[in-house]
Amino acid sequence: MIDMVGFDSLPPDFEIVTGEGVGQAPAALGGEVEMVPCPNCKKDIQVGVKACPHCNTQMDWE
Numbered sequence: 001m002i003d004m005v006g007f008d009s010l011p012p013d014f015e016i017v018t019g020e021g022v023g024q025a026p027a028a029l030g031g032e033v034e035m036v037p038c039p040n041c042k043k044d045i046q047v048g049v050k051a052c053p054h055c056n057t058q059m060d061w062e
């Protein structure tokens with residue numbers, strides 16, 4: 001069996017890795033994706049897409 005260890009028993013140099021700030025975009029990992037309404041058809045589209053998949057409006061992300 002695996003013993004449950006508390007954080008107090010971890011070595012001082014132990015770092016908790018959250019997965020953020022490791023140089024990879026969360027969206028590329030299939031994680032949470034930010035959605036915004038399309039300015040034309042108002043349906044949710046993924047931030048960064050070149051065109052709306054619903055109405056094919058070309059997106060111009062800042």
Ligand SMILES: [Zn+2]
Pocket residue numbers: 038039040041042043052053054055056057
């Ligand atoms: Zn659209």
